Amino acid sequence: MAPRLTVIPLDTCRRVVLRRARLAAMVSELPERAARFLLRSHEHYMNAYKASDGIEGCYPHDALAVMAAASPAVFGFETHNLDFETGGGFPGLLRPSAAGRPVRIATGVDQRRALKAIAAALNGDPSD
Numbered sequence: 001m002a003p004r005l006t007v008i009p010l011d012t013c014r015r016v017v018l019r020r021a022r023l024a025a026m027v028s029e030l031p032e033r034a035a036r037f038l039l040r041s042h043e044h045y046m047n048a049y050k051a052s053d054g055i056e057g058c059y060p061h062d063a064l065a066v067m068a069a070a071s072p073a074v075f076g077f078e079t080h081n082l083d084f085e086t087g088g089g090f091p092g093l094l095r096p097s098a099a100g101r102p103v104r105i106a107t108g109v110d111q112r113r114a115l116k117a118i119a120a121a122l123n124g125d126p127s128d
Contacts, residue, residue, distance in 0.1 A: 006077075006104045007094070008065050016064060016114045019057035020046055026119040038122070063118050068106060071117050076108030 023042060027035035046058045068075055083100040085093035094103065 005101070006068055006106070008061075008068050008075075008106045010059075010061070012075075012106045012109055013061045013064050014059050015109050016060060016111045017055055017057045018042075018060045018063075018115065018118065019055075022057070022115065022119075026122050029123055060114075060118060063121075064109065064114060067114060067117055071113075074110050074113045074117060075106045077104045078107050079104050 024039065027038050030038070042058060046056070049055050049058045079102050081097055081100040082094040082103045083097040085091055085095065
């Protein structure tokens with residue numbers, strides 16, 4: 001059975017840093033209102049990562065999750081059979097199980113290609 005579920009773990013997402021200056025360059029060709037919205041919507045997020053991780057940017061988790069569907073070649077994947085915890089203290093926890101369903105898990109990401117794809121999507125060219 002082919003996997004119908006893809007997981008992009010946080011540790012994989014944290015391999016891609018969208019820096020403030022890079023975001024500003026990405027939106028520089030957008031209409032002013034759209035650019036202002038994207039910069040303002042990322043400001044708090046980037047400030048939080050500066051305080052917690054010391055980076056001038058953020059990990060673009062949501063953009064990478066969408067990219068896994070639109071441009072999967074940017075990622076390295078492994079497929080494992082997993083069961084989902086439905087009760088107990090950790091609902092949603094994934095556990096290895098020979099009887100589980102196949103789940104595709106991103107184990108790597110090409111940072112350069114990911115950032116290039118985000119920039120292309122912002123500027124109306126979502127091709128990879």
